[in-house]
Amino acid sequence: MRRAAAFALCSALMAAWSWGKASISAQAGESCTAGMVMPVQGSEIVARFDGPYQAWMAGHRGIDIRAQKGDELIAPATGIISHAGTVAGKSTVSIRVRSFTLTFEPAQTALPVGTPVLRGKPFAKVAGGSDHCNDACVHWSIKRGKGAYEDPERWLTPQSIRLVPVA
Numbered sequence: 001m002r003r004a005a006a007f008a009l010c011s012a013l014m015a016a017w018s019w020g021k022a023s024i025s026a027q028a029g030e031s032c033t034a035g036m037v038m039p040v041q042g043s044e045i046v047a048r049f050d051g052p053y054q055a056w057m058a059g060h061r062g063i064d065i066r067a068q069k070g071d072e073l074i075a076p077a078t079g080i081i082s083h084a085g086t087v088a089g090k091s092t093v094s095i096r097v098r099s100f101t102l103t104f105e106p107a108q109t110a111l112p113v114g115t116p117v118l119r120g121k122p123f124a125k126v127a128g129g130s131d132h133c134n135d136a137c138v139h140w141s142i143k144r145g146k147g148a149y150e151d152p153e154r155w156l157t158p159q160s161i162r163l164v165p166v167a
């Protein structure tokens, strides 16, 4: 029973990956564990996702990961640099992974927009001067298309563990 449920959720995860128009060959070949890797090696989540029920409501549209200025950021998934620069006075770097946009703040990279990044490889460094994290963490968000923000932790954790109800 538990295995069957896990398999179903696994399929759902793959369906999410195939949402984009691009081929899913890279991820489809991987085991059905975590879809993405932690962007700061050996770190931990210090503030969880708190998605609002409506887009205009307050919330925390990402997770905060303990990090120091200068720490290396690791690409959670294979994609391309889709933004690198300053937004509203904050240094941010974004990676597009199929229809998802992964954004890190504060972050800086020397890589120009359009550069491919590989899952597990460094692509940027944690910057300073964020009022969000008080220079003690990096904020990571995942946006699906032009729509809602998703909980990055969902992609880090095997869904079979978090979402299978206890029967």
Ligand SMILES: [Zn+2]
Residues within 6 Å of the ligand: 047, 060, 062, 063, 064, 132, 138, 139, 140
């Ligand atoms: Zn945050």
